[in-house]
Amino acid sequence: MNDAVGRAGDDATGLDETGLDETGLDGSEGDARPGGLELRLDAPARTWTDAFPVGNGRVGAMVFGGTSSERVQVNDDTCWSGAPVAHPIAPLAGPGGPASELAAARGALADGDVRAAEGHVARLQSGYTQANQPLVDLLLTQRSAGEPREYRRTLDLADARATSVWTAADGAACRQDVLVSHPDGVLLLDRRTDGSTGDVDVALTSPHPWLRPPAALRTAAPADAPGAATPDAAAVPAGVAVLTALVRMPARVLPDYLNDAHAVSYDGPGVLAAVAVAVVPDGPAGASADDGTVHVAGASRVRVVLATATDHVVGDAHLHGDADRVVAEAVAVLTSALADLDGVPDRHVTDHRALMGRVDLGLAATPPDAPLDARLVAHARGAADPHLAVLAFQLGRYLTVAGSRPGTLPLHLQGVWNPHVTPPWNANYTININTEMNYWPTLVGDLAECHEPLLAWLDRLAAAGERTARELYGARGWVAHHNSDPWCFTGPVGAGRDSASWSTWPFGGVWLARHVVDHHDWTGDDDALRRHWPVVRGAALFLLDWLVPQPDGSLGTAPSTSPENQYLLPDGSVASVGTSTTSDLAMARDLLGHVRRLAPAAGEDEALVAAVDAALDRLPAERVAPDGRLAEWSTDVPDAEPEHRHQSHLYGVFPGTSIDPDQAPDLAAAARRTLDARGPDSTGWSLAWRLALRARLRDPGGVTDLVHAFLHPVDADLAAAVTTGGTDADGAAPRHVGGVYRSLLCAHPPFQIDGNLGFTAGVAEALVQAHRVDADGVREVHLLPALPDAWPDGHVRGLRLRGGLRLAELVWRDGRVTRAVLSAARPAVVVVRAGADAPGTRLDLPAATPVRVTP
Structure with missing residues (x-):
C-alpha cells in the first residue's frame, strides 16, 4: 500500500456524507437488496429449528410457515421462572463458614491434595439460576387450504419479515407475512389470497396453566366470572375479535441436566404474563369468538395482531404482581397498533433497516437458486457458495437487532427464542x-x-x-x-x-x-x-x-x-x-x-x-508448554479431553488483544498449535470462537476450514445426504459435532444463538482488525488480515472499528485491496496495512471526513 490518499471531494468523489455510494461498490446493488439477504426453504417447518425467528427485542417468535395449520411460537423476554430473591450464600459450608472452606481449599492445593480442595469448594455452591420460559403458541387453522403447490418460505433479513407463498389446491395464490414490530410493540401475521381463505380459526395455547384462559374481550361481566377482562373494548374496531389471556410462569425450574422429576414447580411467586390477540378479517361477516377461539369465514385477508405484557419490571428486576394491570397493558399496546394497522409494516421496516442496513457484505458470487438445505448439503460436499457465509454473517446481526434492544434483557443462550419449560442449561x-x-x-x-x-x-x-x-x-x-x-x-x-x-x-x-x-x-x-x-x-x-x-x-x-x-x-x-x-x-x-x-x-x-x-x-504472562502449545494449566498435566470445546486459555488472542503474530509471535505460534491439537470439530459456538481466534492469528487456511465446519448441516437427513458415498481419510463417515440447522440457526447441538453471533464477529476479524495501538497512540488498521482463499473477490461497507473508526468501504479483487475508505468520529492518526505481511501507510483522519486509501 502506498501513500496515495484522498479525502471526500478529492479523489474520494462519489461519496456522500456517510462515505457510501448510492449503488454497490462495483456499480451493482450488491447483496443488500433485493433477495440477497433472504433465507429460503421450500417446505414448512417440521421441527422448531426449521422455523424462522422474528423479534423486536422483547417479543420473539418462531414462524413455522404452515398452510392449513400454522404455528407461531411466541416468547416475551421477561418471561422467566422464579422471582427476585436473596440466595443463601454457601448454605453447605461447615461451621467456620465460607472463609474456612476457602482457606481449607487453598491449603489442600498447597499440599497437593486436589481431591480435598474440590471437596471444600463444592461446599461453596449456592443453588441454581432460574430458567427462561416460553409464553404461548399462536395457532391458525385454515381448513379449506388443501395440499399446497409451489411452496416457498423466506426470512428477509433486510426487512425482518418471514414470508410464505404457495398455490392452494383450488389454484388460488396465497401469501403470509409475519413480523414483530419494535415501534408498535406487536406481532403481526398477515394472510392473504386472491380467492377466499375459507374458514379460519385462531387460537392460543400455552405450556403453562392459564390463570385466565383465552376469552373474548368484553366490557361488563360479573366480578367473579372467570376470564373477565377489565379493559374497555370500545377501542376495538367493529368486526374485530379480541382474545385476552393470563398465565403465570413457574416459581422454580431446575436445570435439565439434573433429570429431576419435580424440576418445575408453580408453588410460589412467579412472573404474570398477559397476551392480547386481535383478529382482523376483511370480509363483511367479521370475526367471532367462541370458547377461546376466533372464527373467520369468507375473507380474502386475515390479519392477526398479538401483544404481550408482564409484571416483570426489567429496570430493577421486580414483580409488581397486579394481574389486571398486566392485562390492561397488553390490551393498550394492541389497541394502539389497531388504530393504524395499515402503517405497522412500514414503520417496522423503516425501524429495522435503520439498524440492519448499516453494514453490507458481498462476496462477488451469484447465490444458487436453491433452498438453504440443498445449499448446505452441496457446500458440505465441496461446492463453492460464498454467499452462505454472507447470509450467516448478516444473520448474526439480524438476531442482534431482533433480540436485543434498549430496555430489554440481554440475549441469553437461546436469544429470545425458546420453546421449552425446562430448556437446555435453563436457557x-x-x-x-x-x-x-x-x-x-x-x-x-x-x-x-x-x-x-x-x-x-x-x-x-x-x-x-x-x-x-x-x-x-x-x-x-x-x-x-x-x-x-x-x-x-x-x-x-x-x-x-x-x-x-x-x-x-x-x-x-x-x-x-x-x-x-x-x-x-x-x-x-x-x-x-x-x-x-x-x-x-x-x-x-x-x-x-x-x-x-x-x-x-x-x-x-x-x-x-x-x-x-x-x-x-x-x-x-x-x-x-x-x-x-x-x-x-x-x-x-x-x-x-x-x-x-x-x-x-x-x-x-x-x-x-x-x-x-x-x-x-x-x-x-502466558507460557509455552514443552509440546509447543500454549499452556492451559500452571503445571504440565495431561488433558482429560484433548479436543475440549472451551479454549479459555487463548483469551489473550481473542477477545483479548495481547497476542498476535506481531506483538507476541512465539505465543501466537503456540496458540495456533493449541488450536491444531483441539481438532477440526467441536460444538457450534466453539467453532465460531475458533474462527475468531484463527483470524486474529492471521491464518486464512484455518478461517476457511472453520467457515466450512460451521456451515455444516446437522439435521439428520441433511447430514446423511452429505455423507452418502463419502468417507474421511480413515474410511469412516466424517464426524461433525456442531454446525447449523437447515434454518442456519447454530447447533451446539442443541440450538444456541451464541454460535450465530460469534460467527459474525469471526468473519469481521478476517476482514479487518484494529486492536493494536503503538506507544504513541497510533492505531493500526489491518485490512484483509486473514482472507480465505474461497473469498477472492468481495466488498464490505460500514464495519465499526476501535478508536471511533469506520470502515466506510473496502473492496478486494483476487485477494488484494482495490479500494478502501476510512472515516473517524474524531481526529485520529492511523497506520493502514493490507494483506498478511504488507507494510503500513500512516494516515491523518480528520473528524467525520471519509479518506480514501489507494493501494
Missing part, C-alpha cells in the same frame, strides 16, 4: 463464554444501541455480586460465576454435587466487565464509561483481593479452574481445580491493564491505579 446467562460471545458482533457490526441491554444488566449484576464477594470470599468489589439470570444470581451453581470445572469459576464479572471497556473503545462515549465504570472498578477490586502471593513472589489464583475443562492426575483420575490457570491470569492482566489505561477518562482515584500497577507487575 440462562452462561457467563464463562456464551453471554460474552452473544455481544461480540454488536459493536463491530455498528449496532451499539443493541449493546445497552447487556450494559444495563451488568449494572444490576455488579450490585448483586457485591454481597456474594463479601460473604463468600471476604473480598471487595463484586463477583459472578458460571451462570446468572435476570434476578442476578451470582453464586457458584450447584448443591454440592455440580462439577467444579464449571461451578468453581469466580471470573464471570472479570470477563463481562470487558464489555464496558469495549463499548468505550468503539464509541469513545466517556459518559457511558463513567456511568458503567462501577462494573469495571468493582471487578478490579475483587481481583486485587482474590489474587494471592505465590512461592516465587508472583501473584496467582487459588482455587482456579479453566472453564469446564479438566486434566488428569498421576493416578489417571480426572480433576479440574488447581492454581493459577492461564485463563485466570490472562483475564486478570487484561482487565487491570484496561483500568490503568482508562482511569483518567473514568475519573478513577490514584490509590486504585497504584494498586493495579503493583499487581500488574507481579502477574505472570
Whole structure:
C-alpha cells in the first residue's frame, strides 16, 4: 500500500456524507437488496429449528410457515421462572463458614491434595439460576387450504419479515407475512389470497396453566366470572375479535441436566404474563369468538395482531404482581397498533433497516437458486457458495437487532427464542463464554444501541455480586460465576454435587466487565464509561483481593479452574481445580491493564491505579508448554479431553488483544498449535470462537476450514445426504459435532444463538482488525488480515472499528485491496496495512471526513 490518499471531494468523489455510494461498490446493488439477504426453504417447518425467528427485542417468535395449520411460537423476554430473591450464600459450608472452606481449599492445593480442595469448594455452591420460559403458541387453522403447490418460505433479513407463498389446491395464490414490530410493540401475521381463505380459526395455547384462559374481550361481566377482562373494548374496531389471556410462569425450574422429576414447580411467586390477540378479517361477516377461539369465514385477508405484557419490571428486576394491570397493558399496546394497522409494516421496516442496513457484505458470487438445505448439503460436499457465509454473517446481526434492544434483557443462550419449560442449561446467562460471545458482533457490526441491554444488566449484576464477594470470599468489589439470570444470581451453581470445572469459576464479572471497556473503545462515549465504570472498578477490586502471593513472589489464583475443562492426575483420575490457570491470569492482566489505561477518562482515584500497577507487575504472562502449545494449566498435566470445546486459555488472542503474530509471535505460534491439537470439530459456538481466534492469528487456511465446519448441516437427513458415498481419510463417515440447522440457526447441538453471533464477529476479524495501538497512540488498521482463499473477490461497507473508526468501504479483487475508505468520529492518526505481511501507510483522519486509501 502506498501513500496515495484522498479525502471526500478529492479523489474520494462519489461519496456522500456517510462515505457510501448510492449503488454497490462495483456499480451493482450488491447483496443488500433485493433477495440477497433472504433465507429460503421450500417446505414448512417440521421441527422448531426449521422455523424462522422474528423479534423486536422483547417479543420473539418462531414462524413455522404452515398452510392449513400454522404455528407461531411466541416468547416475551421477561418471561422467566422464579422471582427476585436473596440466595443463601454457601448454605453447605461447615461451621467456620465460607472463609474456612476457602482457606481449607487453598491449603489442600498447597499440599497437593486436589481431591480435598474440590471437596471444600463444592461446599461453596449456592443453588441454581432460574430458567427462561416460553409464553404461548399462536395457532391458525385454515381448513379449506388443501395440499399446497409451489411452496416457498423466506426470512428477509433486510426487512425482518418471514414470508410464505404457495398455490392452494383450488389454484388460488396465497401469501403470509409475519413480523414483530419494535415501534408498535406487536406481532403481526398477515394472510392473504386472491380467492377466499375459507374458514379460519385462531387460537392460543400455552405450556403453562392459564390463570385466565383465552376469552373474548368484553366490557361488563360479573366480578367473579372467570376470564373477565377489565379493559374497555370500545377501542376495538367493529368486526374485530379480541382474545385476552393470563398465565403465570413457574416459581422454580431446575436445570435439565439434573433429570429431576419435580424440576418445575408453580408453588410460589412467579412472573404474570398477559397476551392480547386481535383478529382482523376483511370480509363483511367479521370475526367471532367462541370458547377461546376466533372464527373467520369468507375473507380474502386475515390479519392477526398479538401483544404481550408482564409484571416483570426489567429496570430493577421486580414483580409488581397486579394481574389486571398486566392485562390492561397488553390490551393498550394492541389497541394502539389497531388504530393504524395499515402503517405497522412500514414503520417496522423503516425501524429495522435503520439498524440492519448499516453494514453490507458481498462476496462477488451469484447465490444458487436453491433452498438453504440443498445449499448446505452441496457446500458440505465441496461446492463453492460464498454467499452462505454472507447470509450467516448478516444473520448474526439480524438476531442482534431482533433480540436485543434498549430496555430489554440481554440475549441469553437461546436469544429470545425458546420453546421449552425446562430448556437446555435453563436457557440462562452462561457467563464463562456464551453471554460474552452473544455481544461480540454488536459493536463491530455498528449496532451499539443493541449493546445497552447487556450494559444495563451488568449494572444490576455488579450490585448483586457485591454481597456474594463479601460473604463468600471476604473480598471487595463484586463477583459472578458460571451462570446468572435476570434476578442476578451470582453464586457458584450447584448443591454440592455440580462439577467444579464449571461451578468453581469466580471470573464471570472479570470477563463481562470487558464489555464496558469495549463499548468505550468503539464509541469513545466517556459518559457511558463513567456511568458503567462501577462494573469495571468493582471487578478490579475483587481481583486485587482474590489474587494471592505465590512461592516465587508472583501473584496467582487459588482455587482456579479453566472453564469446564479438566486434566488428569498421576493416578489417571480426572480433576479440574488447581492454581493459577492461564485463563485466570490472562483475564486478570487484561482487565487491570484496561483500568490503568482508562482511569483518567473514568475519573478513577490514584490509590486504585497504584494498586493495579503493583499487581500488574507481579502477574505472570502466558507460557509455552514443552509440546509447543500454549499452556492451559500452571503445571504440565495431561488433558482429560484433548479436543475440549472451551479454549479459555487463548483469551489473550481473542477477545483479548495481547497476542498476535506481531506483538507476541512465539505465543501466537503456540496458540495456533493449541488450536491444531483441539481438532477440526467441536460444538457450534466453539467453532465460531475458533474462527475468531484463527483470524486474529492471521491464518486464512484455518478461517476457511472453520467457515466450512460451521456451515455444516446437522439435521439428520441433511447430514446423511452429505455423507452418502463419502468417507474421511480413515474410511469412516466424517464426524461433525456442531454446525447449523437447515434454518442456519447454530447447533451446539442443541440450538444456541451464541454460535450465530460469534460467527459474525469471526468473519469481521478476517476482514479487518484494529486492536493494536503503538506507544504513541497510533492505531493500526489491518485490512484483509486473514482472507480465505474461497473469498477472492468481495466488498464490505460500514464495519465499526476501535478508536471511533469506520470502515466506510473496502473492496478486494483476487485477494488484494482495490479500494478502501476510512472515516473517524474524531481526529485520529492511523497506520493502514493490507494483506498478511504488507507494510503500513500512516494516515491523518480528520473528524467525520471519509479518506480514501489507494493501494
